[in-house]
Amino acid sequence: MVKFSAGCVALSLCCCLWLAFLAGLPAEAARGGKKETVEETVKRVVGTAMEGSGRRLGAALVRLLFHDCWVQGCDASVLLDTVPAGSGTGEKDAKNNNGLDGFNLIDDIKAELVRLGETNVSCADILVLAARDATAILSGGTINYAIKRGRVDGVVSSASDADAILPPSTFKIKQLKDNFALKGFTTRELVALSGAHAVGVAHLQSFADRLNSSTETPIDGAYRNALRNHTEAQKTAQGTNDPIELNNIRDMDGKFQTDAGYDATGVNTAVVGVLDNSYYKANLQNRVLFRSDWELRNDTDTAANAGIALAEFGSSASKWFVAFSNAMAKLSDLRAEGPRFEIRKNCRKIN
Ligand code: HEM
CATH class of the missing domain: 1.10.520.10 (Peroxidase; domain 1)
Structure with missing residues (x-):
């Protein structure tokens, strides 16, 4: 039989009490005096x-x-x-x-x-x-x-x-610009923030208008067909008539990208779900989900043209990072x- 000395028992008791004390304390004490902000x-x-x-x-x-x-x-x-x-x-x-x-x-x-x-x-x-x-x-x-x-x-x-x-995904360019202007945001900021669609997902109902020949806005034909096939398969796979798809063609699998004729030049396809300027490269190829995304190419306003910002962010990741960061800070305020x-x-x- 194992025997414990009185000192050993006292020490174990102390340790247990100390651990229990730490668990109940704010991070400050648990981290040796440095409080987590x-x-x-x-x-x-x-x-x-x-x-x-x-x-x-x-x-x-x-x-x-x-x-x-x-x-x-x-x-x-x-x-x-x-x-x-x-x-x-x-x-x-x-x-x-x-x-x-x-x-x-x-x-x-x-x-x-x-x-x-x-x-x-x-x-x-x-x-x-x-x-x-x-x-x-x-x-x-x-x-x-x-x-x-x-x-x-x-x-x-x-x-x-x-x-x-x-703004709903069916908004036209003037509606998008007016909507952002109401909140004090410029056209350039509208384009910069739309770059968030480089990540995440969308439900079919948000882009179904783009797959229907009677309502579609300019969308690359190969991409539209690949999306139609993919969403049909996803209805079964996800067990719903309103399945989700990844927003960014960069994140779709290789077969989809080939079927959709995606040109990945200048895009890091080794990474999935990364927030970068790949959205603009996809948009410039008419391979984006929402009408509101495509509409950024459809601006005839010469003073504050959304298409100019779109091209600028597509060719310069660093310009987009700065514009997006500033617009996010403004949004948060x-x-x-x-x-x-x-x-x-x-x-x-x-x-
Ligand atoms: C310009 C007007 C915009 C329109 C019309 C729009 C529309 C949409 C729609 C329809 C979805 C998919 C919703 C779904 O079906 O589940 C979506 C997703 C998303 N939007 Fe926008 N959006 C706009 C601007 C923005 C802005 C300003 C941001 C952030 C700065 C943003 C960030 C996102 C993100 C990250 C997702 C993916 C969300 C997820 O995966 O859960 N969008 N947007």
């Missing part, structure tokens, strides 16, 4: 969630930021669950918010901040920081922009507000509008 916590949780196949979540966060800040400013209104449930009145139920994702990750970040004693961080700040970290990871560290905290959470979430202001604000305890419901 709010920014570091958000970055850590986003980084862990995006490891491996989690990159898709990063794209979801970037879209979530756009869809929050465009509607009544960056106030986390898009995160609120609809009340009463099932009434279809909240932002999450808006037609233009189809396919939004990333809500659970925001909940996880909020929970981790609260666990670490940071109870005063707004959900709006969390979303803005998380989207910034996601773009940094998706771009392999190339896209970085400074963000100040201090946003507040709104108490109103309206599906009709969201559908009134968020759209001031919250509303009757009342708070710091939500739960990002899904008002206090």
Whole structure:
């Protein structure tokens, strides 16, 4: 029989108590006195969630930021669950918010901040920081922009507000430009931000108009046919009539790219799901999913021509990185509008 000395038992007890103490403490003490900042916590949780196949979540966060800040400013209104449930009145139920994702990750970040004693961080700040970290990871560290905290959470979430202001994929160039101008964004910024479609996915209903010969806007014929075949196969594979496809032809498999006649010159096809200027190269070949993407080529305005920015970003990754970073920072700073604000305890419901 193994015998323990009294000293040994006391030491083990001390160790157990110490470990239990550490587990219950904020990161500050556990990390030997150096407190993890709010920014570091958000970055850590986003980084862990995006490891491996989690990159898709990063794209979801970037879209979530756009869809929050465009509607009544960056106030986390898009995160609120609809009340009463099932009434279809909240932002999450808006037609233009189809396919939004990333809500659970925001909940996880909020929970981790609260666990670490940071109870005063707004959900709006969390979303803005998380989207910034996601773009940094998706771009392999190339896209970085400074963000100040201090946003507040709104108490109103309206599906009709969201559908009134968020641009649908069927918008024409003038509608897109007017929509962005309403929020103080230039044509160049519209083109720069559309480059986010280098990553992520779309549901068939968002680009079905492009596959139908009676409604299609200029789209490369080989690409359209490859997409038609692929989406048909995906209906069975995904068990739905509204399957998702990858936004960027760069991320499709080799057979699809060959069938679609994709010219990958100047594109790094070794990487999948990377946020870079490959969207512009695909767009210049008429191989993009949405009508709103193609419309950027259809601008006759000589003063602020979207096509000029499109060509510029297609040929210069560094110009696009700068323009995108600046536009994302500006997007993240759209001031919250509303009757009342708070710091939500739960990002899904008002206090
Ligand atoms: C210019 C007007 C825009 C239109 C019409 C538009 C439209 C769309 C549509 C229809 C989808 C697919 C939704 C689905 O079917 O699931 C989508 C996806 C996406 N959009 Fe946009 N978008 C626009 C601008 C932006 C901007 C400004 C950003 C961010 C800066 C953005 C980021 C994204 C991302 C990352 C995805 C993929 C999301 C995911 O994988 O979950 N979009 N967009």
